[in-house]
Amino acid sequence: MVIDENILYSVGAEIRIYKPSEYLFTEGERPNYYYQIVTGEVKLNNYNEDGKEFIQNILSAGQSCGESVLFIDRPFPMNAEALTECSVIRLHKDAFLELLNETPKLYREISSFLSQRLYYKFIMMQNISSPNPAIRLRGLMDYLKSFHHDESPYSYTIPLTRQQMANHTGLCVETAIRTIKHMERENIVKIRDRKILY
Amino acid sequence: MKTISCMNIDENKLYSSGGEIKTYKKGEMIYREGQHALYYFQIIEGKVKLNNYDDDGKEFIQNIFVGKQSFGDSLLFVDKFYPTNAVCIAPSEIIKVPKEQFLNLMKEDPDLSLEMNACLSQRLYFKAIMLQNMASLNPISRLTGFLDYLKSYHDDSCGNCFHVELTRQQIANLLGLRVETVIRALKKMEKQGNITLENRKIIY
Numbered sequence: 001m002v003i004d005e006n007i008l009y010s011v012g013a014e015i016r017i018y019k020p021s022e023y024l025f026t027e028g029e030r031p032n033y034y035y036q037i038v039t040g041e042v043k044l045n046n047y048n049e050d051g052k053e054f055i056q057n058i059l060s061a062g063q064s065c066g067e068s069v070l071f072i073d074r075p076f077p078m079n080a081e082a083l084t085e086c087s088v089i090r091l092h093k094d095a096f097l098e099l100l101n102e103t104p105k106l107y108r109e110i111s112s113f114l115s116q117r118l119y120y121k122f123i124m125m126q127n128i129s130s131p132n133p134a135i136r137l138r139g140l141m142d143y144l145k146s147f148h149h150d151e152s153p154y155s156y157t158i159p160l161t162r163q164q165m166a167n168h169t170g171l172c173v174e175t176a177i178r179t180i181k182h183m184e185r186e187n188i189v190k191i192r193d194r195k196i197l198y
Numbered sequence: 199m200k201t202i203s204c205m206n207i208d209e210n211k212l213y214s215s216g217g218e219i220k221t222y223k224k225g226e227m228i229y230r231e232g233q234h235a236l237y238y239f240q241i242i243e244g245k246v247k248l249n250n251y252d253d254d255g256k257e258f259i260q261n262i263f264v265g266k267q268s269f270g271d272s273l274l275f276v277d278k279f280y281p282t283n284a285v286c287i288a289p290s291e292i293i294k295v296p297k298e299q300f301l302n303l304m305k306e307d308p309d310l311s312l313e314m315n316a317c318l319s320q321r322l323y324f325k326a327i328m329l330q331n332m333a334s335l336n337p338i339s340r341l342t343g344f345l346d347y348l349k350s351y352h353d354d355s356c357g358n359c360f361h362v363e364l365t366r367q368q369i370a371n372l373l374g375l376r377v378e379t380v381i382r383a384l385k386k387m388e389k390q391g392n393i394t395l396e397n398r399k400i401i402y
Binding site for chain 1: 250252258260272273274275276278281282301304305308311312314315316318319320321322323325326327328329330332333334335339373374
């Protein structure tokens with residue numbers, strides 16, 4: 001979802017800079033704003049009782065975050081943490097809903113956008129239901145690669161660290177590393193300068 | 199905090215947008231994974247599951263829907279194939295509306311669009327919570343997270359009076375666990391006083 005920045009400013013949006021590891025919002029908080037990333041990367045995550053991190057998604061420039069809970073009476077189900085220095089436009093919930101009210105065609109865009117996210121969750125749910133780490137990781141890589149135009153093998157460089165891949169799939173980093181090495185031996189991936197080509 | 203049941207669009211509106219009723223038998227498939235989304239589906243009566251099978255033929259249930267709920271609608275807004283099958287698990291009466299007419303209905307009725315966004319948001323919320331539960335390798339965490347979510351559909355928050363209307367096999371397939379593991383975990387939760395079991399029914 002990306003709304004024209006000028007439109008956002010004209011209805012009262014402000015830009016904010018976040019330092020790496022600063023939170024845009026935290027789990028359990030009531031949503032007050034629509035957020036749209038101008039530069040930088042933000043991760044959406046949870047921590048379980050043992051403090052183990054689970055990454056729901058990593059978002060970058062031109063993507064919004066936290067908008068889905070503006071439509072339902074719920075607190076945020078996750079944290080949003082800046083991964084790099086980020087500039088983010090933020091618009092108050094009331095102004096955002098008012099803007100939608102006046103611009104009905106934005107509804108359709110939001111529906112598409114929410115549906116995209118839902119599609120991602122469908123795929124990730126299916127992968128993560130498997131106890132097999134290779135299936136969990138391959139599901140994640142397939143999904144990431146689906147946005148890449150070249151479908152030939154090894155044409156896509158996975159943009160995540162091994163730790164991030166582990167946290168996306170509920171695995172320990174050691175398991176992720178071992179499984180990726182195994183995938184290299186089976187020619188599913190190639191590794192060049194520690195980067196994973198899929 | 200109550201979870202909304204959606205979409206439940208006035209049936210007359212659906213009929214005037216080209217909607218028609220179709221009856222399905224138990225076990226009948228409404229659509230298949232990999233097909234294009236051509237219709238909006240809303241259940242009048244019955245029960246539908248969205249599922250996938252892995253390479254070994256093991257079933258994973260993504261969600262179960264009942265009367266006054268729609269399913270598969272998110273695929274009308276994106277250019278992707280269905281990521282799941284939709285299968286009736288009880289005899290069902292379903293209204294189906296052709297995609298284009300459904301999208302026109304949305305366009306002409308901003309209130310419905312807003313409702314649609316709320317509904318999609320709610321589904322996303324469910325998936326975000328389920329994903330986090332599923333990432334856990336501990337079956338009791340998976341189960342507790344899931345039961346909490348189901349209970350949020352329940353009107354009043356009485357202590358321990360929520361009856362879970364799913365079989366143990368369905369729960370296993372929803373959580374990616376084996377049925378034996380679910381049975382064992384439920385017994386353990388009963389001993390810890392987190393659930394009660396009455397005539398094999400789970401009360402949470």
